Each structure stands twice: as structure tokens, then as C-alpha cells.
Amino acid sequence: MTESWERLALCRRPDADPAWWHSVGNKGIRTARSWCARCPVAEQCLAYVMRMEEGTRHRYGVYGGLTGPERRQYADTGVRPAPNDTAGRTHGRPPSPCGTEAAYQRHLREHEPTDEACRRAHAAHVAHYRPAGSGRS
Ligand code: SF4
Ligand SMILES: [Zn+2]
Incomplete structure (x- = not known):
């Protein structure tokens, strides 16, 4: 059921x-x-x-x-x-807000669920740091 x-x-x-x-x-x-x-x-x-x-x-x-x-x-x-x-224990520092690469990495590290905002931030991060000319087309 x-x-x-x-x-x-x-x-x-x-x-x-x-x-x-x-x-x-x-x-x-x-x-x-x-x-x-x-x-x-x-x-x-x-x-x-x-x-x-x-x-x-x-x-x-x-x-x-x-x-x-x-x-x-x-x-x-x-x-x-x-x-x-x-x-999200951060030893005094406020945790990075969702929608940032830092928050995305924290989710992975702490085995927290990833959310839409963080997944988007991570995708943007990866796209930004992909070496120039490595993409197709
Ligand atoms: S994640 Fe937690 S609150 Fe949500 S259904 Fe599972 S046990 Fe319940
Ligand atoms: Zn998040």
C-alpha cells in the first residue's frame, strides 16, 4: 500500500x-x-x-x-x-546558501540531498571552468 x-x-x-x-x-x-x-x-x-x-x-x-x-x-x-x-555545522561561519557551488559541494560532502538551485549552480560552475575549445560545435 x-x-x-x-x-x-x-x-x-x-x-x-x-x-x-x-x-x-x-x-x-x-x-x-x-x-x-x-x-x-x-x-x-x-x-x-x-x-x-x-x-x-x-x-x-x-x-x-x-x-x-x-x-x-x-x-x-x-x-x-x-x-x-x-x-551544516560550520564552526561559526554561516553555511553557503543554496544556489552556490560551495553549497552544492557541501551537500555532496554531508550526503545532503541536492536541490534544483544548487544543481544549476554546479552546472554553471562546470561550464565556466571547462577548458576553452573542449566543447563540441
Ligand atoms: S525523507 Fe524523512 S520526512 Fe521525507 S518521507 Fe523520508 S523519512 Fe519521511
Ligand atoms: Zn542546495
């Missing part, structure tokens, strides 16, 4: 490694969160998993940006934990 919003799930993209959403280490969890934070159907996803997990104590994996323990806390208290998106 596939809900219609699932087709828009970022974690279904071929460049997403499902292991990130089911990892126990902080790095994988951080990566999964950074995808969830950009996912257009995060609200539907979280609502769906909260319904599915109703009454269970053990909740695994990251859904809608929340880990299992966070979803349990949400269910128990009715208060949604603040998104703890630690992606």
Missing part, C-alpha cells in the same frame, strides 16, 4: 541511502535528518508514522526528522520535540 505522498518522499530518491534512516550512529542520523528537513512531505510522513506506531514502545529509524525516542516523547507528552537539525 503506497500513500500518494510517498512518491514525493526524498528518502525514495535513488541517491538516498536507506541505511541513513535506520542507522544508530549520529552521523547517519544527522544525514537522515538533513534530508527530512528538506522533504516536501515531512508532515504527512510524521503523521503517518505516529499513527502506525500508536501504542508501541519501540520506535526505530528516523521519520519526519524525528528519531524513535523523540517520537515516543512526542506521543507521551503531546509536545513535538524541536527539530534538532545539526546538519
Whole structure:
């Protein structure tokens, strides 16, 4: 059974490694969160998993940006934990905004999803630095 919003799930993209959403280490969890934070159907996803997990104590994996323990806390208290998106840690410097080559490279480095603006910036970057005369026509 596939809900219609699932087709828009970022974690279904071929460049997403499902292991990130089911990892126990902080790095994988951080990566999964950074995808969830950009996912257009995060609200539907979280609502769906909260319904599915109703009454269970053990909740695994990251859904809608929340880990299992966070979803349990949400269910128990009715208060949604603040998104703890630690992606893009920059040691004090603001991260490069999307739509730049630097942001595109960061997405790759941090295993974040690439977006349209960054892909365009990267394509422009590559075109600019391609040696003159190497193109066809
Ligand atoms: S919010 Fe996260 S887990 Fe849910 S569909 Fe989007 S990427 Fe997947
Ligand atoms: Zn970007």
C-alpha cells in the first residue's frame, strides 16, 4: 500500500541511502535528518508514522526528522520535540546558501540531498571552468 505522498518522499530518491534512516550512529542520523528537513512531505510522513506506531514502545529509524525516542516523547507528552537539525555545522561561519557551488559541494560532502538551485549552480560552475575549445560545435 503506497500513500500518494510517498512518491514525493526524498528518502525514495535513488541517491538516498536507506541505511541513513535506520542507522544508530549520529552521523547517519544527522544525514537522515538533513534530508527530512528538506522533504516536501515531512508532515504527512510524521503523521503517518505516529499513527502506525500508536501504542508501541519501540520506535526505530528516523521519520519526519524525528528519531524513535523523540517520537515516543512526542506521543507521551503531546509536545513535538524541536527539530534538532545539526546538519551544516560550520564552526561559526554561516553555511553557503543554496544556489552556490560551495553549497552544492557541501551537500555532496554531508550526503545532503541536492536541490534544483544548487544543481544549476554546479552546472554553471562546470561550464565556466571547462577548458576553452573542449566543447563540441
Ligand atoms: S520526512 Fe524523512 S523519512 Fe519521511 S518521507 Fe521525507 S525523507 Fe523520508
Ligand atoms: Zn542546495
